[in-house]
Amino acid sequence: MTSRPSLSQEVALITGASRGIGRAIATSLANSGRFIYINYQSSEKAAMTTLEAVKKVGSDGALLGFDVTDQQAAESAIAGVMKDKGRIDILVNNAGISDDMLMVWMKSENWHRVIDTNLTGFYNVTKPVVKIMLSKRHGRIINITSASGQMGQAGQVNYSASKAGLIGATMALSREIAKRNITVNAVAPGFIETDMTKSLPKDQIARTVPAGRLGKPEEVAAAVTFLCSPEAGYITGQVLGINGGIC
Numbered sequence: 001m002t003s004r005p006s007l008s009q010e011v012a013l014i015t016g017a018s019r020g021i022g023r024a025i026a027t028s029l030a031n032s033g034r035f036i037y038i039n040y041q042s043s044e045k046a047a048m049t050t051l052e053a054v055k056k057v058g059s060d061g062a063l064l065g066f067d068v069t070d071q072q073a074a075e076s077a078i079a080g081v082m083k084d085k086g087r088i089d090i091l092v093n094n095a096g097i098s099d100d101m102l103m104v105w106m107k108s109e110n111w112h113r114v115i116d117t118n119l120t121g122f123y124n125v126t127k128p129v130v131k132i133m134l135s136k137r138h139g140r141i142i143n144i145t146s147a148s149g150q151m152g153q154a155g156q157v158n159y160s161a162s163k164a165g166l167i168g169a170t171m172a173l174s175r176e177i178a179k180r181n182i183t184v185n186a187v188a189p190g191f192i193e194t195d196m197t198k199s200l201p202k203d204q205i206a207r208t209v210p211a212g213r214l215g216k217p218e219e220v221a222a223a224v225t226f227l228c229s230p231e232a233g234y235i236t237g238q239v240l241g242i243n244g245g246i247c
């Protein structure tokens with residue numbers, strides 16, 4: 001095994017960490033003392049609340065606002081992290097959107113907005129981070145995909161395609177960089193209670209889930225934190241479903 005820094009020396013970058021699952025991941029990773037970069041697109045106030053949560057568990061962090069669809073903005077934000085901290089040990093590609101409608105109604109802009117954020121956003125952020133991790137010979141990359149990317153969901157052709165693409169990218173990238181002690185895994189939540197699902201009929205959905213309920217952001221975060229741990233060093237290229245049994 002190659003050496004890795006103590007957890008309290010690690011630096012984590014979480015995209016879309018102002019709310020929902022991203023905020024829970026930020027807080028969970030901060031529990032072991034890691035420094036957390038909290039990315040967001042526009043919700044600065046919500047991102048500040050995440051930072052407060054990180055500090056409350058005894059760690060520290062910083063806001064890092066940029067749009068993951070903007071390649072230059074992502075690269076310059078990551079260059080700023082390297083100037084300040086000199087390392088990125090963990091990257092969680094969590095930023096994501098949905099724009100649901102049946103394929104027959106889907107306009108080109110509905111397709112591209114979702115693919116650009118969920119899939120090209122992964123490319124824009126991961127490419128510069130992989131370069132850093134390769135030079136350090138150590139790293140953990142977790143991509144937040146979805147059960148929709150594993151089984152397909154009617155009304156979500158764009159979203160399902162973006163999340164299935166992320167699974168393919170996870171598997172391919174894991175093979176490219178495993179020898180450098182960098183693991184790449186995907187976590188695939190089912191229905192989780194966040195802003196993204198707030199307009200859905202919860203009782204109706206719960207009846208379709210074997211566990212009989214929606215999941216909590218903290219339940220996704222626990223899986224991510226495990227995959228980032230030293231004990232998970234031999235797990236790479238995998239997709240872990242957190243879905244109450246729906247697939």
Ligand SMILES: NC(=O)c1ccc[n+]([C@@H]2O[C@H](COP(=O)([O-])OP(=O)(O)OC[C@H]3O[C@@H](n4cnc5c(N)ncnc54)[C@H](OP(=O)(O)O)[C@@H]3O)[C@@H](O)[C@H]2O)c1
Nearest residue numbers: 016018020021041042043067068095096146191192194196
């Ligand atoms: N909730 C579910 O049931 C569920 C199920 C499966 C998978 N997922 C996936 O889990 C991830 C988090 O979902 P969530 O439910 O926590 O969503 P959410 O509550 O809607 O939060 C989305 C986060 O992504 C950020 N974001 C969106 N577009 C961005 C962009 N272009 N650049 C940077 N940040 C951007 C948002 O930032 P702002 O606050 O600044 O807008 C926010 O922090 C997503 O990838 C989603 O697809 C969710």
